Amino acid sequence: MSEKKLVHVMRQAIRWGDMDVLGHVNNTVYFRYMESGRISFLEEAAGEFNMQGEGPVIVTAYCTFIKQLKYPGEIEVRTYAGAPGRSSFEVTHEISLVDAEGKADVVYAEGGGKVVWIDFKKEKSVPLPEHLKAILPA
Template sequence: MSEKKQVHVMRQAIRWGDMDAFGHVNNTVYFRYMESGRIAFLEHAAGDVEIKDEGPVLVTAHCTFIRQLKYPGEIEIRTFAGPAGRSSFEVTHEIRMVDAEGKADVVAAEGGGKVVWIDFAAEKSVPLPARLREILPAA
């Protein structure tokens, strides 16, 4: 299995609207949390790359739910990336609960997916931008 590298960390509040009728964060919202981490990483990594004619598309997604999250609260989203292929790379996330002391030691969920860089008009994959490739771990 290839090596993954932590590439981004962010924190965000759990919102009241993230909860469902059972009083915990709805399972679909975990994918939004991972999306927030992935997009923040890509904005940082791609920086000056203009996402107009080409850009990232998530082609697979998965999540393992370990612990419930509830409002009010705060989470930390740790984003990890695998080595670059020609046009794609694997991304994984840990969603961690932040405790009263500000520590994020407890993993609530793990997930990720595969990101492919595509030409939007042609709907075909294209090589990853050099700036993004430089940040990803070596194969």
Template sequence: MHTMRQAIRWGDMDVLGHVNNTIYFRYMETGRIAFLEDLNGKFDAKGQGPVIVTAYCTFIKQLKYPGEIEVRTYAGAPGRSSFEVTHEISLVDGDGKAETVYAHGGGKVVWIDFQAEKSVALPERIRSQLPAVEA
């Protein structure tokens, strides 16, 4: 699991006064990239790295400005060139706790050769840090 916190920005809200639904995908993206950079370091667009091929989100409660959120990112077991990630987005309360989930979602990450635009096997340095495949 990877955890990160960030502020809800005033510009994240829409005309209805809550965080716009598209911004939740940005929150998950920020968490996913931080998680992947912790695993791999910075990426070079001339080499190999991750792309996301599916994304989904379930909205449970409205987030509003001002506030701080916590994004928890979990990785699934690896396939040949891909693995699933899931995210929980929680509001940080006045005590600094982030127990109530406001949204959850995820997606599928595929490792590709950026120049060839084709999937490649997950590098061992990434695979070794993901949960084991269940039998």
């Protein structure tokens, strides 16, 4: 993604159940963290989704694990969006641990995916809503 725009920031606690037997956050949970950030951004930008209407699906997802997250702790998920296409756009996320001073400067994982806007009943892509396109980078 050539140009991206910070569109959402959220914080959440690392839960005890996020850990695996090795004592660090399980790799699958990072995708949940990114999903939470992405859905929170999309609900703020486009409203709640009606499964009888239109909304987002994710068609690709990836994550690079840089450092281990462990319980207890708090993370910050920063969500960035790329320029819109007809019915899709790229999102990327940075997951950082919040330190004792409340800063989240060190990235522990980064990832993203492609969001496609669809008609849920028809299971076909449709053009992105104009109000969503308006907040994405040109």
